[in-house]
Amino acid sequence: MIHFDIKKIDSLEKSFRSNLINSIHGVKPVNLIGTKNNENLENLAIFSSVIHLGADPALIGFIQRPLTEFSHTYKNIIETGFYTINQVNKSIFKEAHLTSARFERQISEFEICNLKSEYKIDFFAPFVKECFVQIGVKYVQEIPIELNGTRLIIGEIQHIFIQENGIDIEGNLNPKENQSVGVNGLESYFEYAELEKLPYAKANNILNQQKIK
């Protein structure tokens, strides 16, 4: 096997190391975070760091990178308290990727990247109309990660919109129907093919099967 120890990792060329560490744990889900500021200036940005935090209460997190003058998503969330998380799908992953560019604040990525903002049920932040899974989130807390200046942004899920047929009777979303995509590292996009749904793993059953063998 190829081996990188910490000394070698530290000495890697910057972009190689970034690709390596960004892809090291697998292909990540991709979402668009929609916000606007109090002057109704919209913003849209792609994130591959959205993470499940808990189902009861329904909490969802994402990692905010160290702030720069371009961290409009973060600024709008703190200023207004609301944002949307929208699953990127196969029809719009190219447009979604473009939102990663560093646009000035007065430019709306919705407009420049050809995605439509959608407002509904009096929710403050814009959803992405083209997305089959849309989540309306209320900001709850930010937790600084002082080691590297990132922060975990935590929100409460207040609204979920899913296209018809996008969810099964057990509550699981259907990645095929929703044309969900993932990203490997920073630039390579993937779609999904189902392998198998496995039963809930029970210790006693597994131990008994081992005994039979």
Next chain:
Amino acid sequence: MIHFDIKKIDSLEKSFRSNLINSIHGVKPVNLIGTKNNENLENLAIFSSVIHLGADPALIGFIQRPLTEFSHTYKNIIETGFYTINQVNKSIFKEAHLTSARFERQISEFEICNLKSEYKIDFFAPFVKECFVQIGVKYVQEIPIELNGTRLIIGEIQHIFIQENGIDIEGNLNPKENQSVGVNGLESYFEYAELEKLPYAKANNILNQQKIK
């Protein structure tokens, strides 16, 4: 579209809500975390909450659920300071899934779930031999998320092992070569098919293209 507001989410049957919130942001990468305690008792557990935190220094995180008597991974990490994160692949996802069962601490999931532990370069914690991508991690910090009793566990990447052909010349891992898999919700496993690698998005290029149109 189907709409769940917060009132409806709160009133959902527990397992339905768990599936919904666990699958709401997309298909997650799947990793096995290998540990042992100071008495050399091994443990192996599957996690779908591993997350990229930063490339320089190379940090990796995962979400630890509220502790129970079965939280052996967490106990071993705090006790010993070291763990491994190993990408689950297509050949072993069924065995990996079994590690989610609640086994008593004296039982090694390596043994009972038919996966082989591997020790190398004097690293304290066991790697998973069957995995094509193995990461040796040193525990750095835990950050409590008081809202729901979970915690973000942060580690520094000290060693990376990747099979030959598992990484490209730019540093990106190859999900096809590594037979990487993802999980939707808690039980449905997926493999990946590449859509496209997109170029780095530059604001000026995008703005100029818009002008041409």
